[in-house]
Amino acid sequence: MQRDGAHTGFSIDLMNSVTEELGWQVTYQTADSFGSMLEAVETGAVDAAIANISVTAEHERRMDFSQPMFDSGIQVLTPSGTEGGPSLIAALFTRDIGIAVASALALLFGGGMLMSLFERKSQPYFDRPLKDASFPAFW
Known part of the structure; x- marks a missing residue:
């Protein structure tokens, strides 16, 4: 996201930290959608993309991913106790x-x-x- 004309947020902080550690320069380009972001990486218009991109089988067939930076911990919830569902x-x-x-x-x-x-x-x-x-x- 942008605040006061500058890119900001968790993904930006993470990318800044990584590029600083590696001694790389980074320039950010905003994409309108995940599809356009992935297409820009695929065509070589940009070197990388960072955002809350879902690592799906289709995305993995198209490009390489780093280790996930966020684990959503999706779980199935059922009511507690014996009367709410099967044991x-x-x-x-x-x-x-x-x-x-x-x-x-x-x-x-x-x-x-x-x-x-x-x-x-x-x-x-x-x-x-x-x-x-x-x-x-x-x-």
Whole structure:
């Protein structure tokens, strides 16, 4: 932002501190929007941009960023107490998670049994009756 014709604010203070430490000269240009600011950096019209620019996947594909200077700490809020929402246990043990875990176990067991079936003639470890091979095949 500008105050009394001079650029001011947290971003300006930070950039001044960095350029002073590095011994660089800095000249500020005001941009009308984030899009125009990013375009100016991309085309080489300016060397860098500083503002509260969101580091998104799309922006990262277009240019490099420094470490973020601000962490917004966005969090999900729920009412305190048990009556306001689901508990952590209820959130972790949902139907979808149960189906995913059961599917993974079935794939592991099925794959192990197939390996036991195909390897039983060449690997002595699997040369046992099917009922005795089920746990070692799964493991």
